[in-house]
Amino acid sequence: MKPEDERPILAPGPRLTPIEIPGRDPVPVTLLTGFLGAGKTTLLNRILNGEHGLRVGVLVNDFGSINIDAELVEGVEENTINLTNGCVCCEIRDDLVNSLEQLLTRDDVIDYVILEASGVAEPEGIVMTFLNARYEKLLRLDSITCVVDAEAIFTHAENEELTALKLRQIGFADMVLLNKVDLVGPTHLEVIEDWIGQHLQRIRIVQAQRCDVPLEILLAVGRFDPAHLEAQQQNPELVGDQQTASQLFSTWNYESDQPFSIEKLETMVRRQLPASIYRCKGIVYCAEAPEQRHALQAVGRRTELTPLDDWGTRPPRTRIVAIGTGFDPGELTELFDNCLAETTSNPIN
Numbered sequence: 624m625k626p627e628d629e630r631p632i633l634a635p636g637p638r639l640t641p642i643e644i645p646g647r648d649p650v651p652v653t654l655l656t657g658f659l660g661a662g663k664t665t666l667l668n669r670i671l672n673g674e675h676g677l678r679v680g681v682l683v684n685d686f687g688s689i690n691i692d693a694e695l696v697e698g699v700e701e702n703t704i705n706l707t708n709g710c711v712c713c714e715i716r717d718d719l720v721n722s723l724e725q726l727l728t729r730d731d732v733i734d735y736v737i738l739e740a741s742g743v744a745e746p747e748g749i750v751m752t753f754l755n756a757r758y759e760k761l762l763r764l765d766s767i768t769c770v771v772d773a774e775a776i777f778t779h780a781e782n783e784e785l786t787a788l789k790l791r792q793i794g795f796a797d798m799v800l801l802n803k804v805d806l807v808g809p810t811h812l813e814v815i816e817d818w819i820g821q822h823l824q825r826i827r828i829v830q831a832q833r834c835d836v837p838l839e840i841l842l843a844v845g846r847f848d849p850a851h852l853e854a855q856q857q858n859p860e861l862v863g864d865q866q867t868a869s870q871l872f873s874t875w876n877y878e879s880d881q882p883f884s885i886e887k888l889e890t891m892v893r894r895q896l897p898a899s900i901y902r903c904k905g906i907v908y909c910a911e912a913p914e915q916r917h918a919l920q921a922v923g924r925r926t927e928l929t930p931l932d933d934w935g936t937r938p939p940r941t942r943i944v945a946i947g948t949g950f951d952p953g954e955l956t957e958l959f960d961n962c963l964a965e966t967t968s969n970p971i972n
């Protein structure tokens with residue numbers, strides 16, 4: 624392991640007095656990693672809706688000033704903490720630390736913690752936070768599952784930094800969920816498994832559609848292995864010139880009280896979203912169903928617009944984020960503005 628002063632981004636920080644709550648065992652923590660849009664929230668919801676009988680505390684981190692993921696996590700409002708506007712691996716590490724402490728020192732005991740990292744997060748930095756001596760009596764890192772999008776894993780492969788980040792997310796995990804197998808054929812799956820095998824050894828890979836795997840391989844599995852972490856920290860395939868998420872990615876936010884036309888929005892996102900946008904997601908106010916919230920999901924140009932619950936007492940308001948590199952924010956705003964229901968001139972062709 625490198626000395627701490629050489630790892631300004633990755634070191635856990637000098638918080639060395641262990642926190643202890645008498646009579647409480649360390650709480651197991653599962654870390655969900657994986658690139659933007661791979662299926663982490665899908666997996667989180669599957670776990671939360673599964674039959675495990677655990678009181679789960681959830682930390683969700685979105686990169687961008689609007690945390691859409693927190694709105695897409697199903698049914699654990701009071702135990703969900705949003706970590707917004709940065710990445711828990713670096714920019715908002717203190718928020719992660721504070722939120723963890725808040726969750727784990729509450730009077731009403733949490734049995735399990737799941738952290739969904741943002742899709743741009745460097746996993747090592749987060750792992751080092753969990754391994755801080757301050758938490759050795761408070762939590763136990765149980766496992767790190769990396770979700771991989773079988774369809775999009777090689778998208779933008781020409782961007783070496785992006786590919787290196789995806790590889791690090793896989794390399795620091797103790798299990799890979801090769802997800803979205805419905806979108807690719809068996810040969811492509813073999814190519815991905817070979818690619819992972821060429822760079823990394825002994826990584827368990829489980830194929831899945833919509834992250835549908837048994838809970839038994841996800842929770843309380845005790846898979847985290849410090850020796851594997853140490854080996855990966857020295858693995859020449861994974862070390863490299865790590866940049867912070869905000870150096871590598873730009874975010875764009877959109878908010879509006881005016882309703883969208885579902886049809887215009889879907890068509891625009893499918894046909895006109897710039898290729899430099901890796902991920903776009905949001906909660907949408909639609910003219911066709913004004914009482915109901917809709918979730919907009921786009922990974923590349925693959926798009927889903929799905930109805931959620933009613934707005935209820937919340938004022939209807941669209942909030943969308945996009946993450947990518949080298950796009951023109953003004954152009955993006957114009958594209959979305961053109962999909963508002965009352966806009967008559969729409970350049971979509």
Ligand SMILES: Nc1nc2c(ncn2[C@@H]2O[C@H](COP(=O)(O)OP(=O)(O)OP(=O)(O)O)[C@@H](O)[C@H]2O)c(=O)[nH]1
Binds near residue numbers: 661665802805927
């Ligand atoms: N076809 C298909 N779509 C999937 C599968 N799993 C997830 N999706 C869709 O992929 C999109 C992204 O899924 P999320 O679970 O939000 O991905 P994520 O990793 O949490 O995304 P970020 O948090 O933004 O990085 C959504 O539209 C999902 O419905 C799958 O196995 N097959």
